[in-house]
Amino acid sequence: MAGTAVAPAKVRVKTSEKRGHRSRIALVNAVPVTVFLLVLFVYPIIGVLSLSLEGDSGGFTLHWYTDALSGVNLSVLLSTLRISAETALLSLLVGFGLAHAIARMRPVFAALAMLIVVVPHFISALVRTYGWIIMLGEHGLINSLATSVHAPGAPYSLLYNETGVVIGTTSVMLPYTVLVLQGAMRGVDGRLLAAAAGFGASRLTIFRRIYLPLVAPGIGTAGLLSFILCLGYYITPALMGGDKQTVVAALIDQQVMKQDQWNSAAAFGVILLLLTFAGLGVLGLAKLRRTRAHARRSGS
Amino acid sequence: MEDNRIGRRTVLRTAGALAAATAVTGCGTLMGSGGSRGSSGGGGKNKIVVSNTGGAYNDALTKALYEPFAKETGITVTTVNYQSAQIIAQVRQGRPQVDLMDNTLLIFQKMARLDCLEAVDYDRLKSVKGAGIAEHQLPEHAVGKNVWASLMAYRTDSLKRAPKGWADFWNTHSFAGQRSLQSAEADNPELEFALLADGVPLDKLYPLDLDRAFASMSRIRGEVKKFWNTGALPAVLLGRKEVVMTSLWSGRADELIKQGQPVAYQWNGARRLTNGWGIPKGADNTDAAYKLIDFSLRPEVQAAFAKLFPQGPVVPAATKLLSDDVLATLPTSPQNLKTGFDTDVAWWDKNVEAVAKRWREWADA
DSSP: OHHHHSOHHHHHHHHHHHHHHHHHHHHHHHHHHHHHHIIIIIHHHHHHHHHHTBOTTSSBOOHHHHHHTSHHHHHHHHHHHHHHHHHHHHHHHHHHHHHHHHHHSOHHHHHHHHHHHHGGGGSOHHHHHHHHHHHHSTTSHHHHHHHHTTOTTOSOOOSSSHHHHHHHHHHHHHHHHHHHHHHHHHTSOHHHHHHHHHTTOOHHHIIIIIIHHHHHHHHHHHHHHHHHHHHTOOHHHHHHSOTTOOOHHHHHHHHHHTTOOHHHHHHHHHHHHHHHHHHHHHHHHHHHHHHHHHHHHHHO | OHHHHHHHHHHHHHHHHHHHHHHHHHHHHHHHHHHHHHHOOTTOTTEEEEEOOOHHHHHHHIIIIIHHHHHHHOOEEEEEOOOHHHHHHHHHTTOOSOSEEEEEHHHHHHHHHTTOBOOOOGGGOGGGTTSOOOGGGSOSSOEEEEEEEEEEEEETTTSSSOOOSHHHHHOTTTSOSOEEEEOTTTSSOOHHHHHHHTTOOGGGOOSOOHHHHHHHHHHHHTTEEEEEOSTTHHHHHHHTTSOSEEEEETTTTHHHHHTTOSEEEEEEEEEEEEEEEEOBTTOOOHHHHHHHHHHHTSHHHHHHHHHHSSOEESSHHHHTTSOHHHHHTSTTSHHHHHHSEEOOHHHHHHHHHHHHHHHHHHHHO
């Protein structure tokens, strides 16, 4: 309570000094976390990296990388990227609609809707995927409905192909995109939209020129998040895909668990990690460009 | 006040980090306790840590084997669900955290090749002598215990007549409908079935003719809805009418049949694989391990397990203790022994990597 009694002028004198003190304390605070990360995160990753560069009988080699980036392994990598991109796109589209609706709901209903989006996450992925069979199978809910109304082309193959995988992974990623997007949408100042409307902008223009740019960072983060998560995701593609939807994570599992091939698995792991970093780099670059553009605009 | 708040935050943060650190070391000791249990030697000889694949298999083993064993010897069995890759890694670190492994002879073949298993001292196993266990079930580094199989199951309501073997499974003309086969992700792909369908006789399967097997696989591929990759999936597909025929692991359709679904097994051409015991290198509670192995091979214990879980005994005397109803569900009934074949673990161990690669290329094409 003593602090509040101090005269304002005195406080101002102290702030810069205090800030330095505070940042020094923050550094000290960061030590346990840094040590924690170094021991449990950085050290294992260095271990994986060195495994991936080690030949069968020791010594340095790039063999595991050339093997991972050629032939059928490359095609597995590419299909992983493709599935992740498709999932990111679809979960953004669905997530945007959902988050937009939730952001405009009354708090009670919004909480309820969020619960419905998130709760399936607490159910084991295996059980959830069997649920999808009941939903999407040839005699599943959707196909029985489609055939009963004589929809053209029914029954559809919604499982054991890429459609199945993308449906499955999208449902898994949806909570992340919705949560991120909702945060971004909550931060939009309604007065800006009202002002635009006051100047006679059409709803489409408001959406395109005001709303979308304001939530764009959220869209970028959400899309990238689901892309990155999807890169390492494994159960749903394995259970809902066909034999052409093998993903890198499944390959790593097979190599470690079945073939005792840690070096090759490590190389795949490093490649996934680099792809993740590349994704984060893209996001960082976009942010940098945005702040620069902003600075230029406010400067002129 | 500001300082005060920072102070509190520091405390909170440090506490958080500490809590996390203790959680981690807690995990460490939790995992380590298996090791200390295994290697405590001295006074802790009345405990043994066994790894198995868990689930219903573990439940049946607990009832038929671990509990009676504890009652007789006073040695309690603790089970863990480590996969072989984890135990191999532990052996390489010099501290296997299990005293005894329960796994397939194929895994043990691989672990022996990697020098991760102790050689079996058969002189310490009374139950083996004169028991008539098949020679291939008693390799140098493992002891066979019970036999399971991959076999065919089909829907009786969707097919006009019962498929008699893999040739019928491949015959998409007379037996219309989608099928399912095992993927290389779940276990070794069912190349033997492809060869049997192509006319290779049971006793001429190994060494597998890969070109012929994959050519045969290519013929059925268009009718295969899903190459299943978890043991439970084929029964789900069969039960949901997604497929009319599938391969599956023995016992996996029992639940469907019990529910009265029109599903039946076809044992013709079943691929058998033996589960058994292996002692990881460096495990030092071998006394208890040998006692448990010996106990598990008594005919009455073998029979008790077969009644609870659809895996066949390796000891012929146990077969005589089982009713015909139970025998019909086992890969080692006299009838099923004749129509099926044993996996050549030596061939598979040598070729598993090449087959996995070829499978990926084939699947990708």
